[in-house]
Amino acid sequence: MIDLDWIQRLIDMVDDSDVDSLEISKFATRVRISKSPPVHAGAGDNAAGSAATAPVPSAAPKGVSAATEEAPAEEAKPAATANTTDVESPMVGTFYRAPAPDAPPYVEVGDHVGKGQTLCILEAMKLMNELEAEVAGTVREICIGNGEPVEYGQVLFRIEPD
Numbered sequence: 185m186i187d188l189d190w191i192q193r194l195i196d197m198v199d200d201s202d203v204d205s206l207e208i209s210k211f212a213t214r215v216r217i218s219k220s221p222p223v224h225a226g227a228g229d230n231a232a233g234s235a236a237t238a239p240v241p242s243a244a245p246k247g248v249s250a251a252t253e254e255a256p257a258e259e260a261k262p263a264a265t266a267n268t269t270d271v272e273s274p275m276v277g278t279f280y281r282a283p284a285p286d287a288p289p290y291v292e293v294g295d296h297v298g299k300g301q302t303l304c305i306l307e308a309m310k311l312m313n314e315l316e317a318e319v320a321g322t323v324r325e326i327c328i329g330n331g332e333p334v335e336y337g338q339v340l341f342r343i344e345p346d
Contacts, residue, residue, distance in 0.1 A: 188275060188336060191215060214309060269319050271341040273334040277308035281330045289330075291341075295323050303341055306334065321345040 198206050198217045205218035273279075281289040281304055290302050297303065297317045306313045325342040328334060 268342040270339045273338045275308050277306040279328050279334045280305040291323050319345045
């Protein structure tokens with residue numbers, strides 16, 4: 185089990201320091217935190233290309249990495265209303281709406297979901313974690329696109345409870 189408080193403390197320490205990136209291996213878990221956006225190498229750069237294409241989830245704080253470009257889009261989204269419940273990401277990872285690329289999404293806007301029903305998959309460190317609904321209700325908004333990176337505490341869905 186990943187200790188999210190420990191990861192958040194690491195993020196805060198990197199954010200408050202001059203360190204640009206940090207990578208820690210602890211047993212079978214590997215955590216990489218980076219302030220800089222990942223470098224995407226050209227086709228002719230083999231050494232950097234293999235390192236740049238390794239899919240390692242970045243746990244950089246909001247506003248410090250490539251997520252800076254996404255911040256205005258998040259602000260433009262309507263705020264949660266009093267009659268909706270926000271479903272937030274419990275971890276840093278990659279958001280997937282379906283169990284496979286060619287499969288239909290778990291839920292769509294307007295679908296009724298039951299408590300415990302799978303809403304999406306969050307991939308973190310090559311592990312696929314199903315995120316389940318904590319309340320029964322109607323999905324009113326899906327706040328992130330398929331395959332996009334997510335941060336801890338980021339709103340993924342808004343559900344209007346029954």
